[in-house]
Amino acid sequence: MNDPFATLGVEPRFGLDLRAVEQRHRELSRTLHPDRYAGAPAAERRLALGRAIEVNEAWRVLRDPIRRAEALVALAGVTLREEAAPKADPAFLMEIMELREELSEVARKKDRGRLAALAGQVRAREEKALGALGALLDSGGDDAKGAAKDVEKALPHLAELKYFRRFLDEVSAIEEDLTDALP
């Protein structure tokens, strides 16, 4: 993967001013727009198009906290392979299992109040995990070695975030179902 931070010319860190990054994406997209290359040689047009695609993809990566974190992990030279990923803490998995069971119960009963409460609970956990993840990814460590260690320590938080996201995707799907079912 290309370095999305370099593509958009922003500092490689987790805590980013997303509005500034979006602005940067917009400016670059404008300069690379095909209309500006209408009279240019074919090779140049192709290059601009390729670069425009890269710029769009970089913005999609950076705006998503999970993908942004994964890009930083990759930049730190840590490979993220499923088999190599640290095993989730059993207590955490148990909690996710219980939350998922409760969620399916809530969906069955069409209990909107409980659904909102569950979603709120998981969103709060997500916020906390994002905070911990950001602090570790942006710590800089005492030196390069310390920074790499902090990236390793950030991995469990990144894994937790995926379980939370999966849960919240499920919440959205249930909300949609409930809305469709309205008379």
Add this chain to the structure above:
Amino acid sequence: MAYSEKLIEHYENPKNVGALDKEDPEVGTGLVGAPACGDVMRLQIKVKDGIIEDAKFKTFGCGSAIASSSLATEWLKGKTVDEAETIKNSMIAEELNLPPVKIHCSVLAEDAIKSAIADFRSKQSARRTLASEPEAQGATPRAAE
């Protein structure tokens, strides 16, 4: 065609969905998760006289993960614990004809089986330790002589 009939059958009509009492000393519980997709799977076995007499699962995940764990519980029933341990993800993937991108679902099922067996064994050895404690106490003074 993308998905095999067997896979669809296990997805549409999963076998052995549910829970066993995880406090029961004869029950082993395996709980695993796939960090890549955020899916979770619980697989339980109930062992009587060395034979798995019941198996249940609950999976929150994609169709392939549900089918893999459903098939795993079917295979587990009637096997000895040692036989159960020889079930490999490749056997599940082959039986269900899983597409390459879904192989990790069968890996998750194998992990769940292994984790349930490990839980059952650790419960059994904890029980044996408890049962043999009075003996061990009796043996200590002699050993000290």
